Amino acid sequence: MALDFALDGVKVLGCHQVHAGAYSARLLAEMGAEVIKIERPGRGEWIRTGTARDSLPYKGESYYIANMAVNQKCITLNLAHQKGKEIFLRLVRWADVFIENLAPGTMKRLGLDFEAQKKVNPKIIYASIKGYGHDTPYKDLRGVDYLAQGRSGLMDMTGFPGTPPTLCGAPIVDHHAGVLLAFSIMCALYYRNRTGKGQSIGIALTDAAIDEVFEQNMEYLVTGLVPRKRANSQFGASETAVYKAKDGYIISYIDNWPAICRAIGREELINDPRFNTLEKRGYWGPAFSMMEEVQYTIEDWTKTKTRDEAVEALRKEGIMCERIQSIPEVFEDPYTKARKHKIFVEVEHPTIGKITLQRSPLNLSETPSQIKSAGAPLGYHNEEVLGKLLGYKSEEIAALKKEGVI
């Protein structure tokens, strides 16, 4: 059997929106699954219009949708309308997987939840993301990334001593929940191929966030101490820190004191009794104050260098370190440009024209991921899905549109 993509032939139906659920559908679509994305007629999903800002309006479309809903067939369907429900259940019969991250209770209220879907497709895999899981006192609350960052302890540990709890600059919990769902779906498909059984999958944003602080949870279990904001020195080794350079900042990692002394031209400090053990230099030793002294000593040197000069000199001594970059610098980074399977790819959008999209970081030698098409305008594939897939005639589709079904 010859297949172009790992997930060729896998059929996914979704009421996925905004980030977490949508990212999950995107990963499956990039690996070759056929994905039909359902939105409400008129306005589409929340992020298509959202607040003015979030949807990232661009030439009459939402850039967010163009970039997130790649490789998908975008259709509209009014799930509150009886005819909309019928069409939906026909699509459930077609599908292997259904994904949704709507507000809790929405699919049940519509009469289209897992129980209803199982009746027309007993093998369906029903995959959902909610803020607070399905069996907790908070299950009916809507959740979003940032609330999960707050509740999980992650914000409490981010930032500098003295600052308020700090959000991570990107919605990392949405992202984490999205891949966890995609992984779970693949496990469920694998299981179904062997047993014929479908199932339901529930990922909770709050769980995903608690999972991301895995290491700090352990630290608390072992030491009984509250994990604190450690600024940029996250590990025991004091040399792990952010250092100011002439043109920005660098970050270094790993304890290798002799190598650092050589790199900064301060060999006399290698055996200096004030610095010569990890305990003396580190957060966790008895001599806390030496940590700051170590960091100032290194920064006295980095301040006289550009980021590139500092990174080059440190790497020459085998020290792991990096430039801290802004987003525009990442786009210009030789790293970003060197990948054979590009991170940023140019694709033709049906109405916008050429548009730059970001590929997910999946690299499989035989079945590479691929962005074949940008996220489409609202209802762009109505005719194709209703006509070719479900067999509706043009005049029937026109009537459905008139009735507000699509």
Next chain:
Amino acid sequence: MALDFALDGVKVLGCHQVHAGAYSARLLAEMGAEVIKIERPGRGEWIRTGTARDSLPYKGESYYIANMAVNQKCITLNLAHQKGKEIFLRLVRWADVFIENLAPGTMKRLGLDFEAQKKVNPKIIYASIKGYGHDTPYKDLRGVDYLAQGRSGLMDMTGFPGTPPTLCGAPIVDHHAGVLLAFSIMCALYYRNRTGKGQSIGIALTDAAIDEVFEQNMEYLVTGLVPRKRANSQFGASETAVYKAKDGYIISYIDNWPAICRAIGREELINDPRFNTLEKRGYWGPAFSMMEEVQYTIEDWTKTKTRDEAVEALRKEGIMCERIQSIPEVFEDPYTKARKHKIFVEVEHPTIGKITLQRSPLNLSETPSQIKSAGAPLGYHNEEVLGKLLGYKSEEIAALKKEGVI
């Protein structure tokens, strides 16, 4: 066919260590895959001993390993020794998947890379995580989470205006790369089941980090503006922020001005012309200064409440918000305790006794994940794997130990 776990029968061999690769193996193991973890004789993988701190020493073992290497068979094998290589290749023949996140070039130098493995098992899925991908000018550099956070732009956007670039408090890139690998492995297994073909998979930490700033990358592409540190107001709506309460902080999300005015007892502000549009209240409108005024107005109220009081009052008006919690509070949280499939579970460790471990947030109705055993002491399963699986006699195993092979 009746199976207890989604991945029953899937065989994984790994030289995974520390976080990213190890987390990937852990996810597969929790879903039921049989995982053999290879470490060097004597010291084990890096985190077993690591720096004193990172391994989290606890009753003579590494808590880190106990918690990370769950459901796995821990064996030692000297891959530099000819007999070690032979045993390794026998295990490759047994395996469906091989996982490693060693320093770049290690497996090749040992003569045990993908090419060598394919010769003994043409269907092997070879899955690796590296800092900088396999086809970039930086591919030979070792990478870790925090360097990827720096290079990707994530640090540049985290923190408050005026602070240096800020690390997210947890190694979220390691986590993200780990699930991406697990997802990729499942795609490759799915593909192999249909085509008989193995393949190699490479996830790069730097790619994973650039993927996590997906939204900000788009924002830059659309607006041409450098995404800045936005403190805790990540979205356009000014009410999305962190507010001080009597006993800590809360975080609120989403623009709903009338609801907030009602919640804080300031109904007169609902139609106040200084505040009555999103543009006036938000980051992105012409009246930037109103954003601070909005936030101070809300905080004047939250400061008089405890977190619970504030959250309850805001939720009553339909506003999404959350307590910001510390790690000890997360352990005591009714949410954490309510899950039917517990987040923190107690397991018997072979030498430590009872120990609390964290389950990954996977919830599948038919094939729930499960922590069956804690990560074992170094070489704990040598006899079982070499004896039962490969058929070595006790005296042969003793001889291998004497020769430093295991």
